[in-house]
Amino acid sequence: IYDFVVVKLDVDNSTVEEAIVDQLLSKPSLSALVDELYWEHHVTRSPMQYKGWGVHVGRETKQTLASSYSLFLKLRQLGIRAHSWI
Secondary structure, eight states: OOOOOEEEEOOSOHHHHHHHHHHHHHOHHHHTTOSEEEEOOOOTTOGGGGGTOOTTTTTTOOOOHHHHHHHHHHHHHTTOEEEEOO
């Protein structure tokens, strides 16, 4: 029997979310369990901040849009179909 595991990561706490993603990236035994990941990755200077999204979003992270793309690429290279949304 084959399990298909989908993870939705959106706890609105960048520190916690990034720690979970770091675990996926650093532990092959863990990343092998996840088939698909949906993650609302908060970044500094998000384009949405200028469209009415509060300035608090991304406040506790140093991640940028470019570093976010890099993280999603790494997840995909591990075989996880990783998706972001705003």
